[in-house]
Amino acid sequence: MGVFVFLPLVLPLTAWPIARLAEQRLHPGTATRLLTGVAGVMAVCSTVCLALLMVVGTAQLPGNPLPDGWSDPEVRAAVPYDEIAGRVAIPALLAVAVVCAGTLWRHGRVRRRAHRALAGLPGTEVAVLPDETPYAYALPGGARDRVVVTTALLSCLEPAERRALFAHERAHLTARHHRFLLVVQLAARANPFLRPLRTAVSYTTERWADEEAAHAVGSRRVVARAIGKAALVSRGTPRPTLAGFAAPGPVPRRVAALLEPAPAVRNWPSLFTTVGMATWAAAVGTALSAMSSANSAVTMVLILHAATPL
Amino acid sequence: MTDHRRRPRRRGQGELEVQVLSALREAEGPATAGWVQDRLGGDLAYTTVITILTRLLAKGAVTRERAGRSFAWTPASDEAGLAARKMRKVLDGEPDREAVLASFVTALSPDDERLLRELLGQPETERED
Numbered sequence: 001m002g003v004f005v006f007l008p009l010v011l012p013l014t015a016w017p018i019a020r021l022a023e024q025r026l027h028p029g030t031a032t033r034l035l036t037g038v039a040g041v042m043a044v045c046s047t048v049c050l051a052l053l054m055v056v057g058t059a060q061l062p063g064n065p066l067p068d069g070w071s072d073p074e075v076r077a078a079v080p081y082d083e084i085a086g087r088v089a090i091p092a093l094l095a096v097a098v099v100c101a102g103t104l105w106r107h108g109r110v111r112r113r114a115h116r117a118l119a120g121l122p123g124t125e126v127a128v129l130p131d132e133t134p135y136a137y138a139l140p141g142g143a144r145d146r147v148v149v150t151t152a153l154l155s156c157l158e159p160a161e162r163r164a165l166f167a168h169e170r171a172h173l174t175a176r177h178h179r180f181l182l183v184v185q186l187a188a189r190a191n192p193f194l195r196p197l198r199t200a201v202s203y204t205t206e207r208w209a210d211e212e213a214a215h216a217v218g219s220r221r222v223v224a225r226a227i228g229k230a231a232l233v234s235r236g237t238p239r240p241t242l243a244g245f246a247a248p249g250p251v252p253r254r255v256a257a258l259l260e261p262a263p264a265v266r267n268w269p270s271l272f273t274t275v276g277m278a279t280w281a282a283a284v285g286t287a288l289s290a291m292s293s294a295n296s297a298v299t300m301v302l303i304l305h306a307a308t309p310l
Numbered sequence: 311m312t313d314h315r316r317r318p319r320r321r322g323q324g325e326l327e328v329q330v331l332s333a334l335r336e337a338e339g340p341a342t343a344g345w346v347q348d349r350l351g352g353d354l355a356y357t358t359v360i361t362i363l364t365r366l367l368a369k370g371a372v373t374r375e376r377a378g379r380s381f382a383w384t385p386a387s388d389e390a391g392l393a394a395r396k397m398r399k400v401l402d403g404e405p406d407r408e409a410v411l412a413s414f415v416t417a418l419s420p421d422d423e424r425l426l427r428e429l430l431g432q433p434e435t436e437r438e439d
Contacts, residue, residue, distance in 0.1 A: 106404070110400065113400040114400050114411070116396070117393055117396030117397040117399075117400055118393050119324050119325050120325065120331070120392060121389060121390060121393050129390060129393055129394035129397055130390050130391050130394050131394040133398065135414070136413070137411040137413055138411065139411060153414075165414060168414060169414065227414070228429065228430040229430075230414055230415045231416075231418050231422075231426060232418070232426060232427070249416065249419055249422040250416055251415050251416060252418075252422050252425040252426045252429060255426060255430065259429060
């Protein structure tokens, strides 16, 4: 026993190297699935761990509504500093619940409102809005997926580049990228150590759609040009959060990637190169972390179950 | 709560705006609220039509001018223009919208911009070797 019970809370740190390497080295589709899976497993384990700490640490505190049996001395012996950990776990768990619920609620609200805004238009897949602000979005909506694009953006693109733009947005919709994004977003809320995975997945989903678009229009350069033009024409609104950020942002990296040859779909790099070894080591490390994270969570559930007459 | 017939009307607030705007666009020249009400059929109250028109006025989708004791209304944008305004309101009101809607591009820092211009400005022959 011992500190292992806290492992699921900090093991997400071990996913940082694979997040970094996967977005650069793997096919964006593979990277998206891998990183989303890892983030989801680790977030669930971390939350389960938090919930169990709370139960174990606080069930015997006076005035607690939980039955005393839920906090058997044997169980508490498995948790170091059980009372402190338990007390800390309460606000932490509450915070996780509140922000995750808030995220889900906002997600639904934006989608509903955006669909409502388009209600008066003919039900075509592509909605072109007369607006001088250039933007384009994929708006998922079950049976009514829509691509929203403004005239300002379309007017700066040539026909082939427009096709690239539509292919990109359609790729988001057909591969249901918003689900991956929602999972990593919830994961990042559940455990802040998972934030780099969210950043990585929002990049890899864009790359994934770029690759699909390149396949659909048959030219990587056209997609690169479409992204570049769209970014340059909408540069008027820099996000304050990005100010002073030294590393190249996602858009130049996407364009640079499109100017390179297409990544192979099954391109786990060979183990016998430096990059390959790093990627494999990071992937194996992350898998082990995720498993031990799950192991810790399951062990705690078992201990609790064995020691308490539930 | 027993009156279930009211519920679809509440849901369709935005759709009503679209209907009123479409009716107004079918008019030849400025039209009164009464004309719009007739045009849309009997189930809308006169005050509802006025409310919707006022809301459209606030959104800049219609204009009005005084004609005798009432107003004559003229459409200032089409349905797509109204949708564009509403969409902007949704997007502007959501600071974290990137989290929900996958945007085609994100904002560029000045360094990104320079880098991007370099990448795109490169002649094709240079990269294809």
